[in-house]
Amino acid sequence: MKAAVLYEYNQPLVIEEIELEDPKAGEVHVNIAAAGVCRSDYHFMKGEARIALPTVLGHEGSAIVKRVGEGVTSVKPGDHVILSFVPGCGRCHFCLIGRSNLCDAHAATGPYMYDGTTRLYKGEQRISHMGKVACFAEEAVVPEAGCVPVSSDFPMDVAALIGCSATTGIGAAILTAAVEAGSTVAVVGCGGVGLNVLQGARLANAGRIIAVDINEGKLEFAMKFGATHAVNASDEDAVARVMEITGGLGADYTFEVFGSARTVETAYAMARKGGTVTVVGIAPMGEEASINAVSLTRNEKVLKGSYYGSARPPVEFPRLVEMYRSGKIDLDGLITRRYRLEQINEAYDDLDRGDVGRGVITFQ
């Protein structure tokens, strides 16, 4: 099957034929339908985050089940599924307390299957699977828990977005931060994930919703996803501007959705006393944000991380499907460009250049 393989950091992905082994017990072989172009993959391409190389990236995907391994009961061939990049093991402490996005067994095995091995090979060479998904390929083998069924009439490109950006962004607003109606929200970084934080804030009936980005096109786009104010951090002091918009108080909830220590500090500075700062972006390895320690105490700020929108995919994916169907969230409008797998490097050049919305690789 054809896949996009990352052999070395800072080198283009290589589109080539590789081998996919049969699913083992508890695993599912799928044909990928669509895969979203998320910055998390880009962090690996740039070496800002590390992964076992070579690897097949892609963690925002939808697929159709081709065949199932021994003991798989929740899906069958022909089923449409949304792939989860944290397929909870169901047994570790975090799965048991209902926080499967923090699953320990998944973290321990990383980009390999739960038995520590891979199903992807190029000749003798082992290739790892990002997030146990690896959807920048025509096919994949994934754990059963990584397959969340979706009705066959549901659009597969939209389904892919539910696999990461929609769940991560809307979950960050609704589940992690639990934005209150009428409150003021500021979102730093309005790409595929940040736009979903904006629409999550809109869903929560936030009052003022301030979009902050360095790209004017992104800010115009953000106004369609719930922003009431736009701040261009490349030509004004974003913290001062948010203070001004909020009458000197700062925002009740701020979100960092780019991935750098500097933007974490910005999101922290924009929060009001007692405000909640939620960090969604994945900063380059080793970067440390500097927070004035006593300001946490004296200003009672709350600093939180949000991984996968604090979601439990089998619970939240169907909820997002229903919110999309009833018109409460816009996912069609997020998709601004479609690509073939062969164009994946171009898709990441577009992401890097800051083209608006979400790119999606389609396979069917």
Ligand SMILES: NC(=O)c1ccc[n+]([C@@H]2O[C@H](COP(=O)([O-])OP(=O)(O)OC[C@H]3O[C@@H](n4cnc5c(N)ncnc54)[C@H](O)[C@@H]3O)[C@@H](O)[C@H]2O)c1
């Ligand atoms: N926590 C999670 O579970 C999770 C899941 C998915 C993605 N992520 C991370 O979220 C981040 C965003 O992902 P994405 O796919 O939306 O990326 P993206 O590239 O689509 O969007 C990033 C946005 O940040 C803006 N930006 C850059 N520098 C900025 C600055 N100094 N101030 C304000 N805005 C700035 C860019 O113009 C762009 O609009 C990445 O770090 C990604 O890895 C985290």
Ligand SMILES: [Zn+2]
């Ligand atoms: Zn993602």
Ligand SMILES: [Zn+2]
């Ligand atoms: Zn677990």
